[in-house]
Amino acid sequence: MGIDDTWFTPLTPLAFLERGAEVFGDKEAIVYGERRLTYREFAAEATRVANALRASGVEPGDRVAYLLPNIPEMLVAHFAVPLAGAVLVAVNTRLAPAEIKHILAHSGAKVLVADAGLHASVPSDSGVGEIVTVTDPASGASPDPRVGGISYDDLLARGSDEPLPWTVADERGTISINYTSGTTGQPKGVLYHHRGAYLNSLAEIVHSRHTTESRYLWTLPMFHCNGWCTTWAVTAIGGTHVCLRAVDAAEIWRLLEAERITHLNGAPTVLVTIAGHDGAHPLDREVLVTTAGAPPSPTVIKRMAALGAKLVHVYGLTETYGPYTVCEAQDGWTALDVDARSRLQARQGVGMIVSDGVRVVDDEMRDVPRDGATMGEVVMRGNNVMAGYFADPEATEKAFRGGWFHSGDLGVRHPDGYIELRDRAKDIIVSGGENISTIEVEAALDSHPAVLEVAVVGVPDEKWGERPKAFVVLRPGRSVEAEELLDHVRERIARYKVPNAVDFVGELPKTSTGKIQKFQLREREWGDRNSRVQG
């Protein structure tokens, strides 16, 4: 940056692994089944891969795509790719070949590193210069000859152990591009810079209370906002990464004990999976669980507390490096009963320590009153907000109208300044001119003891335009009649918000990160009718 570099060093997560290798060289950095890598080995592998990518023709600024589950090679990529001066594109492993093809083409990826177990998702005409296949013995999958390319070992053989500088010329340079899940339209490529990734990593350490003793279980996909920057954060603090190929409750419980896990991150549905497992039992230590993706219901909060987990509720989007707000606990809350406290904890909260601040605004960018009732859109800005959408100036301009990033999430601001989401703009139900928050209806349903999980969407209604409908998964061995359940809800929320219908289902459609895909439920109900007009 043209600054005297004796006292100005670019902020980059690369420095975290450099320090890890220096300070915690012999310490366990990565655990995956029987594999154990020390920090020295972690850094050596990142160096070898970076040199191999360069030897493969990857130039500074080139994009390198990865399609891997949460295995060590995916973690190494978070350092190896930027160490090569390139940009990491970690692709959602649940996407279809056509979607992946779009991301590879849009990002202009030069290389694709793919897991053999995901070869079915690799598009036939991928358009990348070379495909590298990781064959994970734990998956049992063999490479599909159709995919071609070289093996990960072939790639490594091209590399060397020649040290590379753990730094970048410009901290505002791009470290990764993360594609939005894009429930409608094409996914957009969110640009992360080194500075934002560095600062958000420090914020994750502070708010999730990581220490050098952290043993972090990878229940959250690394392709999701680079694991909310936890790929970099746990490395920065010198903790231990415990990899996990797939979210499996039995394996999670085994690792919680066998690896003495202290921290994990996940959407509330993942927590429901963990808490609902046969083997669930109170832990002999406090495990810190950071959750986001949907507000944890009071029921989830209570269940996790019963297991000995301390819950930290955060909120953000792909565009904000993952978490941007945190529901900071206040002194007075411990004196409240568990229900009152849970309601406060279910709010999205306030800006994290490195955040610029969060606002809830109306269409004219005016702050809504702090009344806990007036809805507006949540907007954010600062170092941990994306630099923009890759190769999409129009979408970037639209997202940043008024100088703030527009989340598309609707919420209120409480008198204490905490924000609370009421809904995604597209998830709000407009019934007879009244807005109904599906989150509020879901919380009322969820508080019934027979309910395991629930989703509420708007369905067409001749008279009201749309009306709420509930999709309910019951807890194993429990039952409840629809009318009894609705009586339970009527005691808790206004009559006009009570669903007209309840469908009991075996499971809910979810994204790879555990978010419930309401658009799938809506599609079932709306069929080929025109999509409703948003009020």
Place this chain on the structure above:
Amino acid sequence: MGIDDTWFTPLTPLAFLERGAEVFGDKEAIVYGERRLTYREFAAEATRVANALRASGVEPGDRVAYLLPNIPEMLVAHFAVPLAGAVLVAVNTRLAPAEIKHILAHSGAKVLVADAGLHASVPSDSGVGEIVTVTDPASGASPDPRVGGISYDDLLARGSDEPLPWTVADERGTISINYTSGTTGQPKGVLYHHRGAYLNSLAEIVHSRHTTESRYLWTLPMFHCNGWCTTWAVTAIGGTHVCLRAVDAAEIWRLLEAERITHLNGAPTVLVTIAGHDGAHPLDREVLVTTAGAPPSPTVIKRMAALGAKLVHVYGLTETYGPYTVCEAQDGWTALDVDARSRLQARQGVGMIVSDGVRVVDDEMRDVPRDGATMGEVVMRGNNVMAGYFADPEATEKAFRGGWFHSGDLGVRHPDGYIELRDRAKDIIVSGGENISTIEVEAALDSHPAVLEVAVVGVPDEKWGERPKAFVVLRPGRSVEAEELLDHVRERIARYKVPNAVDFVGELPKTSTGKIQKFQLREREWGDRNSRVQG
């Protein structure tokens, strides 16, 4: 910085108090005797003082000097002065009027805010535009009419509650100038920028494990490296500052209990004072004590552990925003016996999470071997190293020769990469061509049960050039003969390192920050002889 400010925000500690007021508005921010300020009040007072300084003619970039003990007004200044766009010069309260006059003149301070109890230290012809006097009822001191000027209340009356932006135009702008203690020559003004102060604050939070529940006792002077950036760090995390006008063991023990203190910082001599008090007793919770200024002896480490304190040993200088390295604990250390562990913990360690890295180099800037024996000079660089000395390009250039800041501290590098100071360059004893580390000799003396505190310096010797001499303070009620003590030392270190003489003294000369002033001891012994030539 000319960057699109929707996604790039300057790093400044000002943002920490803005967030504190927003997120922890009703929380106790500052405690001082009966006074309790919430975060909202803290921010309001900073705003009022900033506006008052502006109304008093303070322009952006002007220097504002403060001569206050650790009282709330000093803490407020850490935000109020930069909020006014000005630069804080927090002056060491132990300095003589002539020294303070030099600092006021060198910094060109426009305003001096001084405590009535320190009026005797205010030079008659201060040269500043205006003196503001804080009269602290707890001190019992009245303003000296000689000093003149206005009262703090007068200053506040000039202010307003008009909000000011909690930001700066350039994160590389100066936030404070801290004058070195300058045991020889004139003190130099160390330039801190907003970026460095911000990043070092986050590092303090991480390494001292601060949380929103932190209740921090101000045993470390705020004028000392801005309290190692803890003025900003504890504010950033939303902890509670417990002010302390003077280091008094009885008052410290009262506050440890009455205010449920969780954290404090201090030099090992401060810890000796705390541990040696009649009222010392094991605490019912872990208090995290961050120590620097001298390596804590194994004895201090053991005594603090017995009280329930967890010790974090850090090292740095005024030029590095306070702490730059930390002695990170490694997994294997817990299995060691307390003596072996204490020896490892007494080392200065490795770069902190935001540090660029620390080196030990010879005169040609070559790294010394990692053998724990070869001495070299400790050098550092990066965001948490000063931008230079104010108005002293020559000293700046000399300090940064070879592109790294030269600490003047001599040390070794161990095979595990940890650095360990052997001495200040000027504290090493050169005896018959051999270098003797006074620290090593002191540790040997300190391990005797009758010894409370010790300092070793070189004294003139006809044959050897110089020889070590010990100054020893005994524990109350304990006694030991000099020869018995030296026998104890002979069992522990090489014969040539054993002092030739022992002086039993009532106390050791110390700086305001609790560092032992060896130069005073040396002066007594060397009288008007020429100072020894450094080998």
